[in-house]
Amino acid sequence: MPMGSKYGTHRVIEPVGAMPQTAKRINNDMSTVYDNEILLDVIALNIDSASFTQIETEAGHDEQKIAAKIMSIVAERGKQQNPVTGSGGMLIGKVAKIGSALKDRDLKVGDKIASLVSLSLTPLKINKITKVMSDVDRVLIDGQAILFESGIYAKLPTDMDEGLALAALDIAGAPAQTAKLVKPGDSVLVLGAGGKSGLMCCYEAMKRVGPTGRVIANIRNEKYVKPLRDMKLCHEIAMADSTKPVEVLEAVLKANNGKEVDIVINCVNLEGCEMASILPVRDNGIVYFFSMATSFTRAALGAEGIGKDVLMIIGNGYTKDHAEITLWELRENAQLRKYFEEQYVK
Numbered sequence: 001m002p003m004g005s006k007y008g009t010h011r012v013i014e015p016v017g018a019m020p021q022t023a024k025r026i027n028n029d030m031s032t033v034y035d036n037e038i039l040l041d042v043i044a045l046n047i048d049s050a051s052f053t054q055i056e057t058e059a060g061h062d063e064q065k066i067a068a069k070i071m072s073i074v075a076e077r078g079k080q081q082n083p084v085t086g087s088g089g090m091l092i093g094k095v096a097k098i099g100s101a102l103k104d105r106d107l108k109v110g111d112k113i114a115s116l117v118s119l120s121l122t123p124l125k126i127n128k129i130t131k132v133m134s135d136v137d138r139v140l141i142d143g144q145a146i147l148f149e150s151g152i153y154a155k156l157p158t159d160m161d162e163g164l165a166l167a168a169l170d171i172a173g174a175p176a177q178t179a180k181l182v183k184p185g186d187s188v189l190v191l192g193a194g195g196k197s198g199l200m201c202c203y204e205a206m207k208r209v210g211p212t213g214r215v216i217a218n219i220r221n222e223k224y225v226k227p228l229r230d231m232k233l234c235h236e237i238a239m240a241d242s243t244k245p246v247e248v249l250e251a252v253l254k255a256n257n258g259k260e261v262d263i264v265i266n267c268v269n270l271e272g273c274e275m276a277s278i279l280p281v282r283d284n285g286i287v288y289f290f291s292m293a294t295s296f297t298r299a300a301l302g303a304e305g306i307g308k309d310v311l312m313i314i315g316n317g318y319t320k321d322h323a324e325i326t327l328w329e330l331r332e333n334a335q336l337r338k339y340f341e342e343q344y345v346k
């Protein structure tokens with residue numbers, strides 16, 4: 001077989017010249033595997049939370065309709081990219097074939113891996129969806145996928161359950177970025193603190209701020225108060241709906257001695273939370289938008305509109321060593337690991 005592009009552009013169908021992530025449609029023909037591609041037999045798709053929430057709402061929470069919607073997206077686009085949120089997710093699969101140019105990889109046929117590049121750029125063919133697991137945004141499938149030469153992946157760790165590793169690796173960029181952004185003495189607000197990325201970011205922020213800093217967890221649901229408090233994942237809780245910026249600001253000021261915070265990390269899976277992220281941060285502070293439901297336009301124009309000079313960071317799903325950092329968090333915090341196992345191992 002010939003060599004394809006390192007970045008997978010040889011599989012882009014339309015528009016011509018696009019990259020696989022931004023393409024409307026990519027080639028998911030699995031009978032031709034290029035010399036610098038890896039073919040995977042897919043076991044499970046972890047659909048990005050913002051995407052799954054949108055599909056689930058559109059399908060009226062009916063699992064058959066959710067499966068039909070996912071099948072139709074993949075049939076139309078050759079990849080699992082939600083046309084509304086634009087986001088994908090990641091997968092677990094078994095290596096079925098390694099192209100001849102990638103034989104030096106630390107991989108062999110039969111290895112189980114998790115893809116660390118988005119499903120929104122991964123050629124995917126679904127023969128059948130065998131189970132929809134709405135409570136964990138996951139679907140089990142019979143199908144195949146392609147990893148490009150530039151596609152990063154992690155071999156599944158042998159010391160933890162697959163479901164646990166999948167849940168953590170899905171959001172690996174967030175805690176790893178938190179580790180890099182937060183400094184001793186910082187005040188940090190985590191929006192959507194009760195979810196997967198929110199809990200991990202809270203834990204990482206608590207480690208980084210030290211005795212003089214403060215971590216404030218924003219939630220809208222009482223059920224997260226106990227785990228956040230029991231696991232000591234925050235100093236204060238700001239109970240507020242993240243789609244209501246003034247409500248969030250008031251709760252945060254109350255939790256932070258009347259002061260705006262240094263850093264806001266947005267881990268909400270719902271759109272319309274840009275201003276709740278920008279309003280509570282101090283001038284020259286940092287807003288890290290991990291949420292895939294973030295609108296660049298709303299964030300940029302919203303910050304300008306209230307005269308806030310803040311650094312706004314797009315939540316790149318990748319940062320160096322993100323998989324290792326995130327899995328390590330679960331290894332070093334037995335309580336957090338147990339909570340994740342209870343929530344995400346099914």
Ligand SMILES: NC(=O)c1ccc[n+]([C@@H]2O[C@H](COP(=O)([O-])OP(=O)(O)OC[C@H]3O[C@@H](n4cnc5c(N)ncnc54)[C@H](OP(=O)(O)O)[C@@H]3O)[C@@H](O)[C@H]2O)c1
Pocket residue numbers: 048049050051087170171173191192193194195196197198218219220221240241242243267268269270289290291292293315316317318
């Ligand atoms: N940048 C990347 O590469 C990347 C990678 C993976 C995921 N993501 C994105 O990161 C976000 C979080 O993902 P996740 O897997 O951590 O999601 P998750 O586990 O579903 O958590 C989302 C949390 O947001 C909370 N929430 C939703 N609406 C809220 C509101 N109005 N006010 C306050 N809290 C609210 C939810 O609480 P309730 O229970 O109250 O609804 C939930 O605890 C998603 O947008 C996802 O798309 C980004």
